[in-house]
Structure formats: structure tokens, C-alpha cells
Amino acid sequence: MKAFLQVDHLKKSFKNTTILKDISFDVNKGEIMAILGPNGAGKSTTIRNIMGIIYPDEGNITFEGKQQIPRNKVGYLPEERGLYKNVQVMDILLYLAELKDYPRKKARERALAYLKKFGLEGKEKTSVEELSKGMGQKVQFIASIIHEPAFLILDEPFSGLDPVSQELFKQEIRDLAANGTAILLSSHQMNLVEEMCDRLFLIHRGQKVIYGKMDDVKQEYANFKCTIKGTNKREDVEGLPDVQRVEQRDDTTILYLTKDIHIASWLKQLPDQLEVKELSIDRISLHEIFIDIATDQNMLNEGEYERA
Structure with missing residues (x-):
């Protein structure tokens, strides 16, 4: 497989505390890669460095060999959800697609198709604040993939979902990978990670602990x-x-x-x-x-x- 993302010798400190210590891994096109670790291990710091929210003290992050983040090719579902509460569902989806330079007509078509797939048909004009937690999670997920990203980061994607919705998400994530999307997934639901992911990178106290194919690691x-x-x-x-x-x-x-x-x-x-x-x-x-x-x-x- 060809790597879409490469993280090489990443180091990051805040004041006198070292958060990341020489982190290296890659995410290939068409695979689901898990990044795991207990709270405080450095997962969120790693993801924020990848997204360009913060910058590493040392090391390189490259996307298809380039250091500039291809924002129109990257999708991100953050752990802390952040949709505007007083905006209608369709409006927020079209707005976020526009930020990725995605055609408006095509974005509307994809939004309607995904709303139907996830049991939200007819919710286009509903404001985000009127949605249940699970419904809001579905809308946030749609927002992360509406522009057909080549690389997708999913941080706790199954949070707040009932078992039926979890199955829908799992199948959609598998379909995205099958169509070539490189996926970096972070979750504390180990049974789902074990079921879905091809490889894993386990970090503890800012250091690599385990890195390899799921079957080999087991x-x-x-x-x-x-x-x-x-x-x-x-x-x-x-x-x-x-x-x-x-x-x-x-x-x-x-x-x-x-x-x-x-x-x-x-x-x-x-x-x-x-x-x-x-x-x-x-x-x-x-x-x-x-x-x-x-x-x-x-x-x-x-x-x-x-x-x-």
C-alpha cells in the first residue's frame, strides 16, 4: 500500500513537560489505522499536530510526500463536537463543504443521500440544537466526509451511538477504506477497533509501545x-x-x-x-x-x- 500520511520522529513539549517523544508511523491509502492509548498518552496532541492546529518542536508530517496540509482532501471528526447549534442541518453541511472547495450542488446531493442512509431524512431544515446526541453525531460524521476526503481522522466516532447506528458507521467506514480513503481512527472501544482496523499504533506516556498489523500484534x-x-x-x-x-x-x-x-x-x-x-x-x-x-x-x- 502507498502511504498518504507519514509522521516522522515527532516531538512536542509544553513548558517543561514532554508530551511526544520521537513518534513515527504512517497511514496507507485504503486502510483503517488505529491510534490508541490511555488518557494523557499523547493521542490528541498527535492528531492536533497532524491537523496543523499546533506544530511539533521536531519531526516532519507529510501528506503524499508534501508538508503542506491538503485541507480539501482531509476530513476530521473531532472528539469534542463543534457544530453551530442554531443553524439548520443542510446549511451547516453545505457551509462546511464550501470550506473544502467542494461543489455546492454535489454537496447537497451527497448530504441528502447520507441523511437518508443514517435515518435523518426530512431533518434538512432542523436546527442542530434540536437534534438528539446520536443524531448530532451522525450530522457531524456526514460533515467530515461530505467532500470525499482522501484522508480521514475519526476521533471517538462511535460515542453516543446506539448499536444500530454503530453498525451503520462501521459499514460506512469500511466502505470509505475500500474506496481508497486513508483512515486514522482513535477510540476507547477496543472491541470495535479490534474488529475494524488493519493496523494499530499504541502510544503511552508519549512513546510508541506497539506498532504493527492487528493480526501480528495479537x-x-x-x-x-x-x-x-x-x-x-x-x-x-x-x-x-x-x-x-x-x-x-x-x-x-x-x-x-x-x-x-x-x-x-x-x-x-x-x-x-x-x-x-x-x-x-x-x-x-x-x-x-x-x-x-x-x-x-x-x-x-x-x-x-x-x-x-
């Missing part, structure tokens, strides 16, 4: 876990080989296992006295990887991971 970091339903004593499983950690919740015991175990052989070592109503073995989720890093539990493999 294989590298997502150790196996065994979940057993039944009333069991912790001491019956704590001494088992290849068990790193044990969690118990009511009648459920979760065994976090080492990375390279042979599942079939390991299962033979379970004590006969265990009560097993259900048993499942799978890899830990992206959510659990995120929690591990955010809380410094250090359960992951040591070292840095980078495989683009």
Missing part, C-alpha cells in the same frame, strides 16, 4: 487464557505449569498462560478434582492488552514490537 502479545466455569480453589490451579496469573470471579476461574504453550499437552495436566462445567481457551483481547499497558501491569512480553 499473535505477538495476546497470550492464551483458559476460562473454567465451576467452583474451584485457587490453590488447585496456581501451581500448574505455564500459568502466569490466576483470576477468580464467583464460579469462574481464568488462567493466564505463557505464550508458547502446547494447548493439548497442557490440558492433560489439569487436576482430576477440578469442577469443569465449561472450559474455553482463547487469546486475550485487545482490550486486555490495552489495560495491561495503561495500568503498567507488565504482563506482556518485554521489549518493543514493530512490524509494519
